[in-house]
Amino acid sequence: MTYGQAYLNGWKxxxxxxxxxxRQEFWSFFIINLLILALPLxxxxxxxxxxxxxxxxxxxxxxxxxxxxxxxIVPVLSVGCRRMHDIGRSGWWFALCLIIPWFxxxxxxxxxxxPASSSR
Numbered sequence: 633m634t635y636g637q638a639y640l641n642g643w644k645x646x647x648x649x650x651x652x653x654x655r656q657e658f659w660s661f662f663i664i665n666l667l668i669l670a671l672p673l674x675x676x677x678x679x680x681x682x683x684x685x686x687x688x689x690x691x692x693x694x695x696x697x698x699x700x701x702x703x704x705i706v707p708v709l710s711v712g713c714r715r716m717h718d719i720g721r722s723g724w725w726f727a728l729c730l731i732i733p734w735f736x737x738x739x740x741x742x743x744x745x746x747p748a749s750s751s752r
Contacts, residue, residue, distance in 0.1 A: 635660040645714070646707030649723060653714035658743050661711045665704045672696045712739065720748030 633641070633656060642661030645651070676693040679686035709730075713723030719742060726743075729736045 633657070635664075639664050642711045643707060646710050649710050649713045650717070651714050652718035652747070653711050654718065654747070655715070655743070658711050658715040662708065662743075665708060669697055669700050669704070672700075712743065715743050718747045719743075719745045 633654075635656070638654070638657040638660040641657055642653070645653075672693040676686070676689045679689055709727060712726035712729075716723045716725045716739075721742065726739045729739050
């Protein structure tokens with residue numbers, strides 16, 4: 633499976649919280665979405681480095697990033713929950729990131745683990 637296929641698979645199963653997701657599917661989906669979220673803010677930063685008058689672009693960059701975040705949050709949670717199922721844990725381990733934001737570090741570490749043999 634290529635990175636593009638894994639990314640599209642994440643969107644196709646965006647509302648499916650059952651089943652499993654491979655490491656490649658999770659990481660390609662997570663990292664590509666993170667880059668897409670950062671793109672408007674990076675464009676604003678680079679524009680203001682060139683000319684400070686482009687600072688008004690922040691009024692477009694932040695809302696655009698926020699809207700993208702709202703669109704991406706459920707599919708990212710879905711892929712994360714399926715990744716937790718792949719390593720033999722409950723999907724709630726990944727969902728805890730919404731309740732306790734610093735738990736994201738633990739959840740991302742768990743996503744690096746090899747799949748449990750019983751999940752395949």
